[in-house]
Amino acid sequence: MNQYDVIIIGGGITGVGTARDCALRGLKVLLLARGDLTAGATGRNHGLLHSGARYAVTDRDSAAECIRENKILRRIAAHCVEPTGGLFITLPEDDLSYQDNFIKCCIDAGIKAEAIDPKEALKMEPSVNPALIGAVKVPDASVDPFRLATANALDAKLHGAVILTYHEVVSFIKDKNWIVGVQARDTRTGKTEKYYAPLTVNAAGIWGQNIAGMAGCQIKMLPAKGSLLIFGHRVNNMVINRCRKPANADILVPGDVVCVIGTTSDKVPMEECDDIRVTGDEVQLLLKEGCLLSPSLAHTRILRAYAGVRPLVASDDDPTGRKTSRGIVLLDHDRRDGIPGFISITGGKLTSYRLMGEMATDLVCDKLGRRSRCRTAELPLPGSEKELFDSAKGLRIAEKAAIGRQGTMVSKMDFSHKSEILCECEHVTRAEIAYAAKYLDVHNMMDLRRRTRVGMGTCQGSFCMKKVAAALARELGCPERTEEFIREYIEERWKGMAPVCWGESLCEAEYMRKLYADKKE
Amino acid sequence: MWPRRLSGGDAMQEKNISKDNFEQCLKCNLCATVCPMMAANPHYPGPKQAGPDGERYRLKDPKFFDLTLKYCLNCKRCEVACPSGVKVGDIIQKARLAYARQHNPLRDFTLASTDLVGSIAVPFSTIVNPVMASPAVKTLMDSVLSVDKHRSFPKYARNCFTTWMKREAASQQEKFTRFVTYFHGCYVNYNFPSLGQDLVTVMNACNYGVHIPDKERCCGVAMISNGFSAKARRNAMTNLKAFRKTDETILTTSSTCTFTMRDEYENVLGIDTSDVRDRILLATKWLYDKIERGEISLAFKSGYHKKITYHTACHMNKMGWAIYSTELLRMIPGVELTVPGQKCCGIAGTFGFKKENYTYSQKIGQELFDTLKALEPEVVACDCETCKWQIEMSTGLTVMNPISILAEAIDVEATRKLNSR
Amino acid sequence: MKFDVIIIGGGLAGCTAGVALQEAGLRCAIVAEGLSLHECPREKFIELGGTIFPGDRVTGGHIVGRKVKWVETRNLDGTLLEADNFILATGKFFSRGLISNMNEIYEPVFGCDVKYDKNPAKWVSQSFNDSQPFEKFGVITDAVGQVSIQGNTVENLYAAGEILCGERDIVSSALDVAAQIVGR
Numbered sequence A: 001m002n003q004y005d006v007i008i009i010g011g012g013i014t015g016v017g018t019a020r021d022c023a024l025r026g027l028k029v030l031l032l033a034r035g036d037l038t039a040g041a042t043g044r045n046h047g048l049l050h051s052g053a054r055y056a057v058t059d060r061d062s063a064a065e066c067i068r069e070n071k072i073l074r075r076i077a078a079h080c081v082e083p084t085g086g087l088f089i090t091l092p093e094d095d096l097s098y099q100d101n102f103i104k105c106c107i108d109a110g111i112k113a114e115a116i117d118p119k120e121a122l123k124m125e126p127s128v129n130p131a132l133i134g135a136v137k138v139p140d141a142s143v144d145p146f147r148l149a150t151a152n153a154l155d156a157k158l159h160g161a162v163i164l165t166y167h168e169v170v171s172f173i174k175d176k177n178w179i180v181g182v183q184a185r186d187t188r189t190g191k192t193e194k195y196y197a198p199l200t201v202n203a204a205g206i207w208g209q210n211i212a213g214m215a216g217c218q219i220k221m222l223p224a225k226g227s228l229l230i231f232g233h234r235v236n237n238m239v240i241n242r243c244r245k246p247a248n249a250d251i252l253v254p255g256d257v258v259c260v261i262g263t264t265s266d267k268v269p270m271e272e273c274d275d276i277r278v279t280g281d282e283v284q285l286l287l288k289e290g291c292l293l294s295p296s297l298a299h300t301r302i303l304r305a306y307a308g309v310r311p312l313v314a315s316d317d318d319p320t321g322r323k324t325s326r327g328i329v330l331l332d333h334d335r336r337d338g339i340p341g342f343i344s345i346t347g348g349k350l351t352s353y354r355l356m357g358e359m360a361t362d363l364v365c366d367k368l369g370r371r372s373r374c375r376t377a378e379l380p381l382p383g384s385e386k387e388l389f390d391s392a393k394g395l396r397i398a399e400k401a402a403i404g405r406q407g408t409m410v411s412k413m414d415f416s417h418k419s420e421i422l423c424e425c426e427h428v429t430r431a432e433i434a435y436a437a438k439y440l441d442v443h444n445m446m447d448l449r450r451r452t453r454v455g456m457g458t459c460q461g462s463f464c465m466k467k468v469a470a471a472l473a474r475e476l477g478c479p480e481r482t483e484e485f486i487r488e489y490i491e492e493r494w495k496g497m498a499p500v501c502w503g504e505s506l507c508e509a510e511y512m513r514k515l516y517a518d519k520k521e
Numbered sequence B: 001m002w003p004r005r006l007s008g009g010d011a012m013q014e015k016n017i018s019k020d021n022f023e024q025c026l027k028c029n030l031c032a033t034v035c036p037m038m039a040a041n042p043h044y045p046g047p048k049q050a051g052p053d054g055e056r057y058r059l060k061d062p063k064f065f066d067l068t069l070k071y072c073l074n075c076k077r078c079e080v081a082c083p084s085g086v087k088v089g090d091i092i093q094k095a096r097l098a099y100a101r102q103h104n105p106l107r108d109f110t111l112a113s114t115d116l117v118g119s120i121a122v123p124f125s126t127i128v129n130p131v132m133a134s135p136a137v138k139t140l141m142d143s144v145l146s147v148d149k150h151r152s153f154p155k156y157a158r159n160c161f162t163t164w165m166k167r168e169a170a171s172q173q174e175k176f177t178r179f180v181t182y183f184h185g186c187y188v189n190y191n192f193p194s195l196g197q198d199l200v201t202v203m204n205a206c207n208y209g210v211h212i213p214d215k216e217r218c219c220g221v222a223m224i225s226n227g228f229s230a231k232a233r234r235n236a237m238t239n240l241k242a243f244r245k246t247d248e249t250i251l252t253t254s255s256t257c258t259f260t261m262r263d264e265y266e267n268v269l270g271i272d273t274s275d276v277r278d279r280i281l282l283a284t285k286w287l288y289d290k291i292e293r294g295e296i297s298l299a300f301k302s303g304y305h306k307k308i309t310y311h312t313a314c315h316m317n318k319m320g321w322a323i324y325s326t327e328l329l330r331m332i333p334g335v336e337l338t339v340p341g342q343k344c345c346g347i348a349g350t351f352g353f354k355k356e357n358y359t360y361s362q363k364i365g366q367e368l369f370d371t372l373k374a375l376e377p378e379v380v381a382c383d384c385e386t387c388k389w390q391i392e393m394s395t396g397l398t399v400m401n402p403i404s405i406l407a408e409a410i411d412v413e414a415t416r417k418l419n420s421r
Numbered sequence C: 001m002k003f004d005v006i007i008i009g010g011g012l013a014g015c016t017a018g019v020a021l022q023e024a025g026l027r028c029a030i031v032a033e034g035l036s037l038h039e040c041p042r043e044k045f046i047e048l049g050g051t052i053f054p055g056d057r058v059t060g061g062h063i064v065g066r067k068v069k070w071v072e073t074r075n076l077d078g079t080l081l082e083a084d085n086f087i088l089a090t091g092k093f094f095s096r097g098l099i100s101n102m103n104e105i106y107e108p109v110f111g112c113d114v115k116y117d118k119n120p121a122k123w124v125s126q127s128f129n130d131s132q133p134f135e136k137f138g139v140i141t142d143a144v145g146q147v148s149i150q151g152n153t154v155e156n157l158y159a160a161g162e163i164l165c166g167e168r169d170i171v172s173s174a175l176d177v178a179a180q181i182v183g184r
Helices: A013-024 A060-076 A097-108 A118-124 A145-158 A205-215 A270-274 A280-293 A295-299 A333-337 A350-368 A397-412 A430-439 A445-452 A465-475 A479-500 A503-516 B019-024 B030-034 B036-040 B047-060 B067-071 B077-081 B088-099 B105-112 B114-133 B135-145 B161-173 B185-191 B193-205 B221-225 B229-244 B255-267 B283-292 B314-319 B322-331 B355-375 B385-395 B402-409 B412-419 C012-023 C042-047 C170-183
Strands: A006-009 A029-032 A086-090 A114-116 A134-138 A141-143 A162-164 A167-175 A178-186 A192-196 A199-202 A221-231 A239-242 A251-255 A258-262 A302-314 A328-332 A342-347 A421-423 B179-183 B209-211 B249-252 B280-282 B306-310 B335-338 B379-381 B398-400 C002-008 C028-032 C051-054 C058-064 C067-073 C081-088 C146-149 C152-159
Touching: A006 A013, A006 A178, A013 A029, A013 A145, A013 A342, A013 A350, A029 A145, A029 A167, A060 A097, A060 A141, A060 A350, A086 A097, A086 A118, A097 A114, A097 A134, A114 A118, A118 A134, A141 A251, A145 A162, A145 A350, A145 A397, A145 A445, A167 A192, A167 A205, A178 A199, A199 A205, A199 A350, A205 A221, A205 A270, A205 A302, A205 A342, A221 A270, A221 A280, A239 A280, A251 A280, A258 A280, A280 A295, A280 A302, A280 A479, A302 A342, A302 A479, A302 A503, A328 A333, A328 A350, A333 A342, A342 A350, A397 A430, A397 B047, A421 A465, A430 A445, A430 A465, A445 A465, A445 A479, A465 A479, A479 A503, B019 B047, B019 B088, B030 B047, B030 B077, B036 B355, B047 B067, B047 B077, B047 B088, B067 B088, B077 B088, B077 B314, B088 B221, B105 B135, B105 B221, B114 B135, B114 B185, B161 B185, B161 B193, B161 B209, B179 B193, B185 B193, B185 B385, B193 B209, B193 B283, B193 B402, B193 B412, B221 B229, B221 B255, B229 B255, B249 B255, B249 B283, B255 B280, B255 B314, B280 B283, B283 B322, B283 B402, B306 B322, B306 B402, B314 B322, B322 B335, B322 B402, B355 B385, B379 B402, B385 B398, B398 B402, C002 C012, C012 C028, C012 C042, C012 C170, C028 C042, C028 C081, C042 C051, C067 C152, C081 C170, C152 C170
Parallel strands: A006 A029, A006 A199, A029 A162, A086 A239, A199 A342, B179 B209, B179 B249, B249 B280, B306 B335, B306 B379, B379 B398, C002 C028, C002 C081, C028 C051, C081 C152
Antiparallel strands: A086 A134, A114 A134, A167 A178, A178 A192, A221 A258, A221 A302, A239 A251, A251 A258, A328 A342, C058 C067, C067 C081, C146 C152
């Protein structure tokens, strides 16, 4: 019988964060994700662990929340976070007087912000625009959202949670007006199944609007498309922001071996959220603004462009939807809409995911009459129990890269037998692919990419796609699917390459076509 | 006017630039198909992985440096093979200089310090040579210094080339009105002065006098490959200072010295050589260009005959200058020349002397050794001295520098007459 | 250094033309920057007495009237490569026979006239397996295979292989150009 204490809908960071918290508190958890984990906004942002400085002037509460969570994540998710530090720079065209108030607001919110000499800033981060006239150092960091979500999901599973990806909720099961379960369709097999729980949590991000609608209540989401560009290597080693009122394309974040400039912000209709593409104008804008942060972006190779949709929620007191909240929104639909057994957690941001999970779980426990303390701020995520990288000296680069991605979980990888490097740009071995296939809910190449960086490097999979697909198909016990894996994956890679297809990307595109295009008869 | 359009400006994304073009790598792996080390040694990750792939990670954190980069021979065949202009070999060399620690500091220092060891050994060459050749000393060096016992150190000369030059030749040079400066290198100076003497013979016959640099140090190639970058840089600065004191063309008879001074100084050590680089030339290239422009003519002895196979050293291949040496040799009537496809001999300077590398070194060279033996030449012609040691040791064939062959083949008097007009 | 034909590009087109020309008794040199993804008859070209400049790139040259007189390369440093005829066979984007940036596409060696869509948004199709417009971009040649620079035909400069616009077979375009040169 598919009976659980709580069903969580949504495989983004909020969903897995809530699942982990519920599981740690002893609940029997089922998580249903429509696609793969992190396939929505979680995997389509900057990968910035905010210090809160960006919100300090406009939203003190969010800022204070960010710095608290920032400090916690550095501890519990050490293998996902890189403590790069961040700079807020003032350029000649900006108003330098903004800086003083900015620093004051940061300090008010508990963020250690420190004005530094522009020359000093240039020394700390040589890629920064040398024209800068002011700089403030803040504890921004870079976080890998794929890793963070994966580790949360893994820990939830280690504590008994069941995670079903590619399971789309098609309807709610109601007893009178109580929600007592959901019916979900396995999108890979088409089979539907019923799952029961006294409580269902809607953590579906932008798609939470549809879920709520299905449950019979209304949440007004305001989808805002944000486009970003990925460059081929790290230009900067610190997060670089503009010290002014937040605007388009004013954050450059180093993430693993690349760096990312973003974002744009444009309202898009709900219907377009499932397939959004980056436009040429957006690319131009991102480049133009990016070069103001770091001029070397003007001649750095762009690997791809991508876009996500921010789950902005219209404030409950404003049905027109004009006023949005960037804060965390927790809705008890029993009290709000008279639908017992259903709650929604939405809004917020990547940095505050843990707190969102805690708030949702507190409400869940309250509803279920359980008393249990939240421990997600104390217990390290699987992989982050201890620092291995510093002692990794004698190892091969691929093993070091695996430690960087999976932390202590490398102990589950069989490097002695599967040491062969399959994805060469990102140094991913057969051992890491086998590990991901076994433990990390991988069903296809896109899933594997999110867990291991396979194909995220310079060649976007051109060189190693065949080898990786064959290895994955073998590990999953379906060697006959190799070709299908490759086809799906190429289309996905092409989507990101197409908007930036000039220079080396066009060379790479030609190479990819030579290797994989369907031969005309 | 050359009509080619290169916008050349600094417009957005007009041209992407990255250090040594590492990001221009399209991951085609053509470099891996020519890497001699990769074929011989499963521990070496290959040029693409050690170079551009590794560089992305090293940029994130230097801890990603991989010790197996020590296996790179610095043959630069990867760069010759690359269709995208990626300086694969330079990336690897620079990473080694930046991050590697010496595995065997005493041995590496001894091998790298060609000047120091040479200047000590030459005065005692009558003692040093037999001692170095004795089996007991070889075994001792093998176990104490990890210099492979199969290796014979090149014999030291009785007198340095520079000593000969000062005593025997310098005064006669002043009879000429045109001059070249000869960067002789350590090998000519300490081990094989006769090559230097041959160059002086050829140049004098062409009506050029020969000067030697005011102050010359080892070009530094062995220091670079053994990770002594500060020492290499010091040597480079000394040499460049000497070159800057003169307007004369700097000629060499060693492809590796030439390559190191023209390319590695700038690309690997980061020294600006733009004011002198074009003046540093291999003697065969200089001669060929002069002959083609009709500025020099050679007259050859009648009845000279030799069956020669030219071996293209890796750095010759990288510079693209083998054609000058082979075309010069083809000018000699009576020379029967074969030029087999370019293969690495495996020695890579001091690399092959190290005990841990001996097997790889010989494995890499095997194909070349077999080819050369099958061709049965009277001599192998080669512009690189370390290839010479390796080929002579591994095949028993005699290896000569093309300049020495020229010196042997030209009619000195007749050539002098042709060029004295 | 003087040759009958200098071929720029050592891939399938360059080597195929080189072999055909050597066989016809002409002295050829190939300036080949890097290796090619295709199987090429490079060895055969060398066996036939052809000269290869490996790892080298043409950096400049001299055009008088409507003829290329000579080219110079990065490595040869002062030595000029003269020939009666020249063949441009540097391939498309992968081998840098064509260079693109976010605004334009050009041929970097001679600045030959190139056919391409002026709207960069139309260079690639949305789906990988759709026909890709960029694969048909390339250098424009006349009926005998000669290229033009700013509309003027260069009488001894031919193009062959993937660098050509449209959909031409690599080997047959190389053989056509070789036949043209031999026939002259």
